[in-house]
Amino acid sequence: MAQPPIRLSIVGFGEIGQRHAELITADADCLLAGICDVDPRCRSYADKFGVPVYEDVKELLETEKPQATIIATPNRQHAAIAELCAKQSIHILIEKPIADSMEGANRIVKAAHDNHVQVLVGHHRRHNPLVQETRLALQSGELGKLTAVSMFWTLMKPINYYQKQWRCTRPGGGPTLINLVHELDLLRYLCGEVRQVYAQASSAARQLAVEDTLSISLVLESGAVASILASDTTPSPWSYEATTRENPLYFPNDENCYYFFGTLGSFTFPQMQRWRYTSEKAFGWQHPLEMSQRVVVRADPLKSQLEHFCRVVREEERPIVDGRDGARSLALVLAVLESIRRQAPVLLTDSQP
Template structure:
């Protein structure tokens, strides 16, 4: 089979650290184009990989006609660029959050269907080894029902990660629309839905800007979630964990407790009510400082190569986004909000 011709749209940090090197490492991929409004960034990768550089994604789509694209752009651009790529006949891998509202998300899903291409959302938490192991353990049934949980994602903020530092689009509300919740919270709403094979039905949330100066995007949120099964738990997203970053989840079940990402070496710890303890060293989760393969690119390429619809589909991306949108609505209305079904 011929190699899959891929274009990367947006050459910031997520492209630099994850998308580009993971495509380059995949033997089934040929990187053909890079797009960035800062031409120098696109040129740098084009030179490195023998590809073409563009400042316009419209021009790139019409000239190159790639088989697939990664959309690594500010949140507000996810929908229009993904739709344009689908209309040009390209499979789309879009960074999270897939869009900034439900209508745009539905339009993206529709565009992919109309053009018979795949739409996949970059929810890499599902593919990280500790979470894959935890899912396996839950599926054995030995833990019994999940009764309560907490899931948390916090780091010092995008100024330490983004290619533009404190001048990053992450802090400009007109481009980002949402802050820590769109960056980190949506990862956790996706993870908890997937781990529990359950949907969030109600959200009560505090969402606000506590410490980042000169921006009105949220830098912290604490949410209370009720699942369809009746399980209740908390979801926390923060850009002010200046020390003690966190990407952990704890599930309290009928027969014990499952701890994920709470220990540096034992990434999955199972504490059973009968006193037995299991510790699993399955590999670390990717962090901004320590990159390990996210597996998202390999999954996307596999789907295209084998004509397998993505597990992390547009519909799944929207279900996870709707939890975050409900949290913002809860903060605004100071009420418990029902999550929209997809």
């Protein structure tokens, strides 16, 4: 017997909130119960979905009584909204990062625990089949012991991107918190926890209060080292968004953006190319390398994330990224910002979530 659709509300109706609404209305397993946003432009767009639109979160929750809510507001608002939801036993899908501070993240984790609700943090890239297949390749041992990782996130943001004030001011703005949280979360998901981070940043190109270019060096608990080069102010094909073709807003290409190096081989993402010697006896730079390529059936990770969230609400699955996991990714992001501020390496401690 088919179960009734899950009633979902959305708080925050910018670009990502609108995308969530489109996915919900196209999925028979869930139902859009209501939308909340204070921006008249967003509210005007919300009207096309034919559901109640509110300015006040509390009124939305008390009137529509959703089973679950998607929080897609600016980062600094996440904790307060999540607490409201948790107190009414409403399950939560919260956009990344989980909050703009560890204090906010801890509030969310505590509220969810105290009220027995599930939190799924919207690190949607983990749901991408390309990412899942890469994780399998790394965990299979076919590359040997992982020694190094190189990640690129280099692109040119549109001119109007930073017209939204919250994107270019602290504490919630800047590409590290808004964008690189994805790369840092995937580094943890694919390669394990990070022991130390050292980051340098520049705002010379845009001359805003937040960085536009970064170089990040990391040491993993496994002993492997990693580097992330990031800039949102350069015409470049080397970014996750463009190379995975995940987001139609980005002009696509067939380049790679991540490289993984092991003692037995290397691996590229998202082209899924594995390089290694042709035999165990032919080992060394004087011998040729062979390349093989994994074929992956692609899927929309945001759609897969929504389907997973519905199963979480029905208690059929545990969250792939729960509140504590999301808080650990936030801790890594904040360590990057702390390293930039101190101009020194920062150790990540066992006391973090």
